[in-house]
Amino acid sequence: xxxxVSFEIMAKDLAGRVGRLYTKSGVVETPALxxxxxxxxxxxxxxxxxxYFGQVITNxxxxxxxxxxxxxxxxxxxxxxxxxxxDSGAYQILRYGTVDVDPDEILFYQSQIGSDIGVILDxxxxxxxxxxxxxxxxxxxxxxAKRAAAxxxxxxxxxxxxxxxxxxxxxxVRSTRExxxxxxxxxxxxxxxxxxxxxxxxxxLNVVAxxxxxxxxxxxxxxxxxxxxxxxxxxxxxxxxxxxxxSYILYARDNRIILxxxxxxxxxxxxxxxxxxxxxxxxxxxxLKEMPQQERAVLIAEHNLAILREELIEIKQxxxxxxxxxxxxxxxxxxxxxxxxxxxxxxYGHILEKFDPETHPEPHGLLFFQDTTPSRPExxxxxxxxxxxxxxxxxxxxxRVDEKPYNRSWQYRLIKNIAENDVHVLFFDPAFGIxxxxxxxVYPLSQNDTEGENEEARAYLYEWxxxxxxxxxxxxxxxxxxxxxxRLRSLDDLARYM
Numbered sequence: 001x002x003x004x005v006s007f008e009i010m011a012k013d014l015a016g017r018v019g020r021l022y023t024k025s026g027v028v029e030t031p032a033l034x035x036x037x038x039x040x041x042x043x044x045x046x047x048x049x050x051x052y053f054g055q056v057i058t059n060x061x062x063x064x065x066x067x068x069x070x071x072x073x074x075x076x077x078x079x080x081x082x083x084x085x086x087d088s089g090a091y092q093i094l095r096y097g098t099v100d101v102d103p104d105e106i107l108f109y110q111s112q113i114g115s116d117i118g119v120i121l122d123x124x125x126x127x128x129x130x131x132x133x134x135x136x137x138x139x140x141x142x143x144x145a146k147r148a149a150a151x152x153x154x155x156x157x158x159x160x161x162x163x164x165x166x167x168x169x170x171x172x173v174r175s176t177r178e179x180x181x182x183x184x185x186x187x188x189x190x191x192x193x194x195x196x197x198x199x200x201x202x203x204x205l206n207v208v209a210x211x212x213x214x215x216x217x218x219x220x221x222x223x224x225x226x227x228x229x230x231x232x233x234x235x236x237x238x239x240x241x242x243x244x245x246x247s248y249i250l251y252a253r254d255n256r257i258i259l260x261x262x263x264x265x266x267x268x269x270x271x272x273x274x275x276x277x278x279x280x281x282x283x284x285x286x287x288l289k290e291m292p293q294q295e296r297a298v299l300i301a302e303h304n305l306a307i308l309r310e311e312l313i314e315i316k317q318x319x320x321x322x323x324x325x326x327x328x329x330x331x332x333x334x335x336x337x338x339x340x341x342x343x344x345x346x347x348y349g350h351i352l353e354k355f356d357p358e359t360h361p362e363p364h365g366l367l368f369f370q371d372t373t374p375s376r377p378e379x380x381x382x383x384x385x386x387x388x389x390x391x392x393x394x395x396x397x398x399x400r401v402d403e404k405p406y407n408r409s410w411q412y413r414l415i416k417n418i419a420e421n422d423v424h425v426l427f428f429d430p431a432f433g434i435x436x437x438x439x440x441x442v443y444p445l446s447q448n449d450t451e452g453e454n455e456e457a458r459a460y461l462y463e464w465x466x467x468x469x470x471x472x473x474x475x476x477x478x479x480x481x482x483x484x485x486x487r488l489r490s491l492d493d494l495a496r497y498m
Contacts, residue, residue, distance in 0.1 A: 006158055006185055007220050007241075013324040014377070015212060015239035015355035018316050021186075021220055023116035023158060025083050028055050030220065031236045031315055033227065033308055034085050036246035039063050039077055043294075044249055044301050046079045051302075052309040054082045057244045060110045060118070061089025061099055071112040085117035085244070086110045090124050090162065090190070103144045111155040117186065118155065120148045122162040126194040127203065131168055138164045138171045142178050149182040160222060162190040163211055167203060176214040186242070187215055188222035201231050202341040205238060209348040212239040217355075229260045229311040233331055234338060236315050237324055238348075239355065248308065252301035260311060261334040266300075278306040322357075325376060326367050345375035352377040353384075358443075366444045368431040370452020378444055382432045383460055389436050391467045392424040397494065398465070399474040400428045405446035407437050411474075411491060418494050424468070428476045433457025434464050472497070 011018040021028040034057035035049055049056060056078065063074055063086070074084055088106050089099045103121040110118035121144060123137040141164050152159055161184035165172025179187060189211055192204045208223065215221065220241040226232065227245020235243070251258055255266040259276060266288060274281040280288075280303035288296055318324040332342040345352070356377045366378065373379060397419070403409040406427040415425055425437040430453040435445055462480060465471050471480065474488040488494060 007218065009218075011320050012355070012357050013319040013322050014237040014352050016236040016315070016319050016324055017239075017241065018319050019220070019241060021158075021241070023083050024156065025116045026054070028083055028242075029316075030241040031232070031312055032242055033232075033312060034242070034244040035248060035305060036244060037078055037080070038246075039066060039074075042078070044298060048298075048302050049305065050080075050082065052305040055085065056080055056082070057085040057087060059089060059091075060086035060106060060113065060115065061092060061101060063113060064089075064101060064106065064109055069109075071109065074113040074115060083116045084114070085160075086113070086115040086119065087244075088119045088121040090119070090122050091193075093121075093124060104147060107148055107155070107159070111157050115157050117158045117160060119160040119162065119188070120144055122164060122190060124162070124164060124190045125166060127166045127200075128194075129166060129168075131171075134164075134166065134168050134171055138175050142175065145179055145182055145184070149184065152183065152185075158185040160184065160186040160188050162188045162224070163215075164190050165207075167207065169210055172207060172210050173214050176211050180214070180216045180219070184219075186220045186222055187211070188224055188242075189240075190224055192223065193225040196225055196228070196231070199335060199337060201234065201335065202337040204231065205234055205341055208235055208238045208240060209351055212355075213348070213351055227308065228258065228263070229307060230262075230331065230334055230338065232308075232311055233315050233318070233324065233327055234341070236319075237328055238351070245308075248304035249297070249301045251304055252297040252299075255296070255300065257300055258304040258307045260307060260314075261331065266296075276303070276307070278303045321362075321364055323364055323366075329367070329369060329372060332372075342372050342375060345372075346380075349375060349377060349380050353380050356381075364447075366448040368448055368450040368452075368454070370450075370454065373431050373450070373452075373454040374456045379432050379454060379457055382435075382445070383457075385439070386434065386436070386460075386464065389438065392436075392438070393422055394469045395419075395423045395472065395497075396426050396465065396468040396470070397423045397472045397474065397488075398426045398428055398434075398461075398476055398478060399491075400476040405441035406435060407440040412437065414491050415494065418491070419498050422498055423472070423494075426465075428461065428478075429457070430454060431457065433461045470497075 006022045008020045009017050019030040034055050035053055037056045037058045039058050039062050092099050106121050122141040125137050145161050161179045163175045165175045195204045221239055222242040223235050223240045226243045227247035257264045269285045280299050318327045332339040401409045401411050427435040429435045431450040470484050472486050472488050
């Protein structure tokens with residue numbers, strides 16, 4: 001990476017993190033969203049945006065066209081004194097096929113107009129792009145990136161390298177690995193707009209996971225065009241640090257009101273007030289419907305900004321608590337694609353296990369649910385640890401108890417009083433499966449509540465019990481076929497076999 005380190009991580013949970021991105025105009029706390037501001041037409045007063053966000057993004061190509069290619073001060077143009085990120089005009093390529101500006105020229109132009117974070121001019125494409133043309137666009141984007149990397153030190157801003165490939169995994173991986181080696185300050189995932197508009201959150205998140213797996217671990221990651229509370233926590237959980245979106249104003253023009261778990265059309269509201277607590281929600285719905293469209297759009301846009309800010313604050317707090325997964329559980333029920341993705345996230349379980357911290361400064365009890373437990377990193381991590389544990393005896397007692405930590409229960413004390421060290425005590429946990437007595441009080445084995453049973457953990461239990469000559473069971477059903485299993489009606493019966 002060129003220049004001094006510009007990103008500092010303060011807290012982590014799953015692959016998500018709270019961080020500080022240092023720019024020449026100030027610090028951006030991540031995860032952060034950059035509201036899109038159009039330099040040609042500012043429908044939303046910048047002082048209103050400033051109430052909720054300290055950073056914005058604008059289109060340097062529009063500025064370039066407005067100024068006839070002459071350098072102007074972008075902050076003065078926008079009436080903004082915070083951090084400014086500028087895009088390069090690539091979205092216009094996606095919509096119209098081309099822009100009349102040289103890639104090197106527009107990158108230097110962003111630095112000249114005072115941008116804090118600039119983006120190279122890539123060649124984006126949507127997820128329906130045929131493979132042959134996608135290859136050409138990825139290769140051209142990489143060529144442009146290599147040219148830009150040669151003069152990063154000459155630019156007075158952080159520079160973003162967009163990663164292309166969309167749903168073509170091999171191209172996505174190649175693009176990620178090649179760009180990572182070039183030393184850009186920030187990386188971004190391009191072209192998800194169409195998928196987001198169609199609520200194909202699962203496909204977008206698959207792309208995020210593939211990128212995160214193949215990029216430089218310490219670098220910030222940006223997801224273009226993501227601006228709805230439904231996808232933000234999932235993207236953060238997979239490692240996205242930065243977002244940008246015009247959703248707040250685009251939705252407002254269409255009388256769409258962003259809520260934390262859905263989008264509500266004003267014409268569908270039947271209650272006297274909106275079901276929220278922003279300034280907009282104090283206004284009677286009847287009065288909102290009778291307002292002039294422009295006045296109403298500004299009010300709804302401010303509300304949408306407030307909700308997006310609220311969502312990001314919630315995500316940050318969850319990361320500090322170490323309860324981001326529990327938050328995903330709640331959000332996943334808001335849309336089928338998110339729920340399906342959370343259940344199948346085990347496909348990328350190695351990513352979460354790799355990035356997720358094993359503990360937190362102030363650990364909280366975890367909540368496990370039967371349908372999503374196999375996707376969580378904690379059970380997989382526990383099974384990896386079991387490889388390092390050897391049976392402490394030839395005989396094992398497997399039991400299920402309610403008290404935690406398990407090795408402080410009266411049942412455990414009674415077993416030890418009867419058999420001392422002649423048996424290895426194993427507890428059955430519905431989320432983690434087998435829990436040997438030696439690790440029963442290790443976090444989070446004794447700091448969790450579980451609904452339902454993890455069938456994968458039970459299957460691993462059967463494999464683990466093959467290590468013993470005799471297995472005693474109490475208060476748990478373990479139908480082993482090829483093993484000598486003795487079911488104890490009472491723990492006192494254990495004395496007969498010692």
